[in-house]
Amino acid sequence: MNRLVTVAEMTLRELLRRRGVLLLLLLMPLTFYLIRRDAYLGQSVRSLLLGVGWAVSTAALFATTAARELEPRLRLAGYRPHHLYLGRMLGLWTVGLVISVPFFLLPMLDGADLRYGGLAAALLCSVGVAAPFGMLIGALLPRELEGTLLLLTVVTVQMLINPAGSGAKLTPFWSSREIATWSVDHTDGGYLARGVLHGIAVTALLALGVASVATVRLRRRRHLRHLPVG
Amino acid sequence: MNSDDWLRALTAELHQRRVAADAARHVVAEAATHLREGGGNPWVVFGPPQDYANAIVESIGTAPGPRPGPVRLHARGITKRYGRQTVLRDATLTVRAGQIAAVVGANGCGKSTFLRICAGLISPDSGEVTVSGQLGYCPQSGGTADFLLPDEHFVLVGAGQGVARGPARRAGRAAARQLGWEAGGAVQARHLSGGTRQKLNLTMSALSNPDVLLLDEPYQGFDQGTYVNFWDQLRALRDAGTAIVVVTHLLNQLDRVDTVLDLTPAQQSGWRTPGVQGGHP
Incomplete structure (x- = not known):
């Protein structure tokens, strides 16, 4: 448990020291919100949620890429793969939750008539999905540029795809969109239930993906035999 | 002078x-x-x-050197190919407790690859490595976190071994001092000079008191004084029973080691016989 917490803490420390990154993390969802503010409020809130998801995914991608060379030596220093990826995920979720707070308050200050419980749930889903999503891309694509471009593609698809179509359910942030609809348009509870279920399932699947890649990459190689000190 | x-x-x-x-x-x-x-x-x-x-x-005269202990690292028949290019062929190395081994050879002959295979970071195409006890590894570059302080690196490595924060910090600072570096400052790793960053790298690898220490040209960027301290520290670790493997291209240091593995391909026959035992008796 101590190892897990230490990795989470160091992830948090690293991100908090990147002031430029933090500023951009806050700026991105804010821009998304404001750019749609003059139109229908639902679009504005959905864009805000997508902005939060995109920002946290990008942070996760860069944190994963940056740790690529450090992790093998931490493995040798006694860490198990799950300490490393779960600790990092924990740190990223914490950062995501912290940056979500102002964006929870923003529509409130803007006087929007929302179900705020729904907004909180949608933000949780956005952050929950974004951390393992960015980590998985970072684990699969070792170069930041490729990772960023893939992330951009996925988020653009998410933004442009018809939400009512069946393909939309395959996009990672569909859950927060559904919950946002329940929150903004005061629709029936089916939206909330579908969204929450989708969010949990996608988060679990992505976390499983991260776990699989990390376990393979940081595995004990078969050619290396460890003996106790004689 | x-x-x-x-x-x-x-x-x-x-x-x-x-x-x-x-x-x-x-x-x-x-x-x-x-x-x-x-x-x-x-x-x-x-x-x-x-x-x-x-x-x-x-x-x-000299004091009798400590008798080499039991075998700590045994790499046998290591072969590695990247595509059609064979980087290592049947490389073999045995290092005992209380010995320093040097892995030498021309650029691109597979020195770092050999060390990474010994550390278990990559797999060979054939061959096996047996390690007795805890393994420490210092890469040629990288291996540190840009936005963390040296103390935080020590805490991170220490936690892997279940060492509490205070003792991990103290152990890290003490090891860094042996290299002539006061590591207690609040300077992020990205702001350290190349040489000091390598000192951090080296300190991290030795922090867990490994039985086998693998060092991949760890002295890049060191000044003369630090370089001398580095070899002094290696000898101290050797005398304490650590088995050490150093990748080096500085041939004038070979007289300070106990075993040499030369991975330079021979000009005519293809490969020089690996596992040349030489240097320090």
Whole structure:
């Protein structure tokens, strides 16, 4: 448990020291919100949620890429793969939750008539999905540029795809969109239930993906035999 | 080189030649007294530190070196290909507790690959490695976190071994001090100079008190003083029973090691026989 917490803490420390990154993390969802503010409020809130998801995914991608060379030596220093990826995920979720707070308050200050419980749930889903999503891309694509471009593609698809179509359910942030609809348009509870279920399932699947890649990459190689000190 | 530098160099040379610690202290103290009272340039009075150390060894002999212990690392028949290119072919190395092994060879001959295979970071196409005890690894570059402080690196590595924060920090700072670096400052790793960053890298690898320490040209960016400290520290670790493998291209250091693995491909027959045992007896 101590190892897990230490990795989470160091992830948090690293991100908090990147002031430029933090500023951009806050700026991105804010821009998304404001750019749609003059139109229908639902679009504005959905864009805000997508902005939060995109920002946290990008942070996760860069944190994963940056740790690529450090992790093998931490493995040798006694860490198990799950300490490393779960600790990092924990740190990223914490950062995501912290940056979500102002964006929870923003529509409130803007006087929007929302179900705020729904907004909180949608933000949780956005952050929950974004951390393992960015980590998985970072684990699969070792170069930041490729990772960023893939992330951009996925988020653009998410933004442009018809939400009512069946393909939309395959996009990672569909859950927060559904919950946002329940929150903004005061629709029936089916939206909330579908969204929450989708969010949990996608988060679990992505976390499983991260776990699989990390376990393979940081595995004990078969050619290396460890003996106790004689 | 002033008198102090000369005396420091003499101390290192005597230590390297395994002159007994008490006798070495006595010799250095006598030389210092002579220089202080008589004055003069030590290079003129005593000659180069290496020559004077050789003369001392001839005169008083050396302390018996510690007997090498049990085998700690045994790499056998390591072959590695990248595509059609064979980088390593049937490389073999055995290192015992209390030995330093050097892996040498031309650029691109697979020195770092060999070390990464020994560390279990990549798989060979064939061959196997047996390690007794805890393994430590210092990469050629990278391996640190840009936005963390040195103390936080020590805490991170220490936690892997279940070491509490305070002792991990203290152990890290003490190890760094041996390399002439005060690591307690609040400077993020990205702001450290190349040499100091390598000191951090090296300190991290030795922090978990490994039984086998694998070092991939860890001294890049070191100044002369740090370089001497580095070898002193390696000898201290060796004398404490650690098995050490150093990738190096600095051939003048080979006389300080116990075993040499030369991975340079031979010009005509394809590959030179690996596992050349040489250097320090």
